[in-house]
Amino acid sequence: MNEYADLLIIGAGPAGMSAALAAASSGGRIIVLDDNPLPGGQIWRDGPQASVPNQARQMRERLHAHSNIRHHGGTRVIACCGPRQLLVEDADHGWLIGYDKLILCTGARELLLPFPGWTLPGVTGAGGLQALIKGGLPVQDERVVIAGSGPLLLASAATAKHNGAHVLRIAEQASSMAVAGFALQLPRWPGKLLQSFTLFDRHYRTGSHVVAALGNERLEGVRLRQQGKIVELACDRLACGFGLIPNTQLGQALGCALDGTALAVDAWQATSQADHYAAGECTGFGGSELALVEGAIAGYAAVGDTAAARQLWPRRTRRQGFAKALNSAFSLNPHLKSLAQADTLVCRCEDVPYAALAGHTDWRAAKLASRCGMGACQGRVCGGALQYLFDWQPSAPRPPFNPARIETLMCLDDTPPA
């Protein structure tokens, strides 16, 4: 059942939904793919314990109402095959989708840094805990510590509290000066101000980071360094994330250039590759409002409605100001590079400790010697950590981009190119 789309959108978070809705009036055939079953991305993740905001619900209904938009949930991109064609897979089968234009809205993933005990059951990412709770994980009356960096800590704390958890501490590694400086700028973005008030919490501490997760079989407590002092808290869960890393792998595989760690885009959200656009967190972290406006610009630009796209430029500029302030306020303290001990696992798929990695010159050498990044996640977790810890650049993505059934890979045309 191979398919064709005038516009193929990868990712159904705020950027992808917004791009599809902007492009819908063109009347062209639009396909939106997403790994999750329902549109909404990470921020508007749905589930038994999720309360999806009205804006998300309305966007989802509008997507559904457009007969020229097709949504494939639970679908992953596996390989690029020839010009403007992707191999994709869902739970049941694999197929090829050809396209004329493409918008990458592949989002971002959490940066997880290794520290002693981080692989104990009960320890998750900050966004990870939020996703688990929305997906139905009960946390009623559990004692939760949230640590790491960035606004996601507050959002995760809010979700945990809303579901009956006792949030004992929110440990933000950034200094109080940096966070206060950022908060002072919040009035420039009124919507964000409101959000920050609902998220703010009296257990919030700046200049604080996790030192170790404690426990034998599972998490029993956490050791924190709080403004220079060591404190220990007994808890049932630790949610720890150090900000977000743009998901650029598919863009890179398609030949799109990077700007730093994110996909490079111009004023039209166009990448360096003709007819390939990108929007949202894969072009740099900026929150859902920025993703929405970038998605809309990309959607309009992709269907040739440059006037509509141009109209949104001022809104994007304003949101980018917020993103800049955020990224500089929550930049990571170099001290976090020394959390891992010699025996701390860095690659948890292949059980590779820190000591087996330190001393290598690059990731490839370390990988061949230690099997780091060779497991089922293919370096999605440890790759970001190694880039931060040792400044090792991950190697270029190769198909399959995600684990895929061999049956799916056999959908690729096996005749040699002429």
Added chain:
Amino acid sequence: MSQGLVADVIVIGAGIIGAACAQALARRGLRVLVLDAGLHGATAAGMGHLLVLDDNPAELALSQYSLQRWREQAPQLPEGCAYRNNGTLWLAANAEEMAVAESKYLNLQAQGVACELITRNALRSREPELRDGLEGGLLINGDGILYAPATADWMLDTPHIEQRRARVSEVDGHRVRLDDGQWLNAEAVILANGIQANELCPELPIEPKKGHLLITDRYPGKVTHTLVELGYVTSAHNATGPSTACNIQPRPTGQLFIGASRQFGTLAPQVEGWMLAKMLKRATEYMPGLAQLNGIRAWTGFRAASPDGLPLVGQHPKRKGLWLAVGHEGLGVTTAPGTADLLVAQLFNETPPLAAQPYLPQRFLGEAVYA
């Protein structure tokens, strides 16, 4: 060590061949400097399959001797080398291939290689995941597998070996020039850098043969032996065009390697979707259940192939002081110990453990011009 020499011997290439030569020399007390440019080599890309091959007597002699040496060394190999003596099971899909299995059996038996013919019925009990209707097979009991990058590192971790990350831009007998212009001298230089050998010695008849491989997620217990189709020896795989052959190897992690492919005339490292699909289709013809397993990673590598399929092992006949250990194609990991022993015996002017003649570089490069 004489004055002005950086080492007794310089080895170019830290793959399994260079590492085996360096270890053999160092164990004799020589000081060895191993130079490696950090380029992608066949050692890191291959399957680490240790197998006896008998396409011709010289190939059989070198692989049989080397397998014996691997089995002797096995107890010393660290766990990370992942050595297993799991045997190779050659699969016959039809009567013609079964006839090949039978003649291989007689040939190998005559040479003292332990092997068993497996009947149609016994095949499924040995490897239940294989499809119905295969004709039978030939099990080579002494074959094995290992993780070659870790094994090369273990070999290089021998006293008297110094390793340096450096790119050699010129070789001149027993001296080499690095790309920063510096000349390094030794008593001898060993060229063991696979497909990169041509850059330093354009006269070598080495051609890259591209191969694809895929590894699955962990499925412990599905497969026991390394499974290779006999079509490998009887059909397309010996021709000049692109070809595939079923090759399924269980790793100690429970993962499966799925190969194999061959392509000529390309040095592009990209995983090619059409070749991946072709290779996987071939493997699933033998083991249909593979289709439902998850592949997690695919990659490519280049075998350094000589025109007659045998390596070049010995002193370069036109460049005194330069020794060659190149052109092993897909058998570099298997024949590393034999190659090292052959080379070292020649360097020391001793009688080699097997006849050196078939592997001498003279067969392509002409007779020696020095005394």
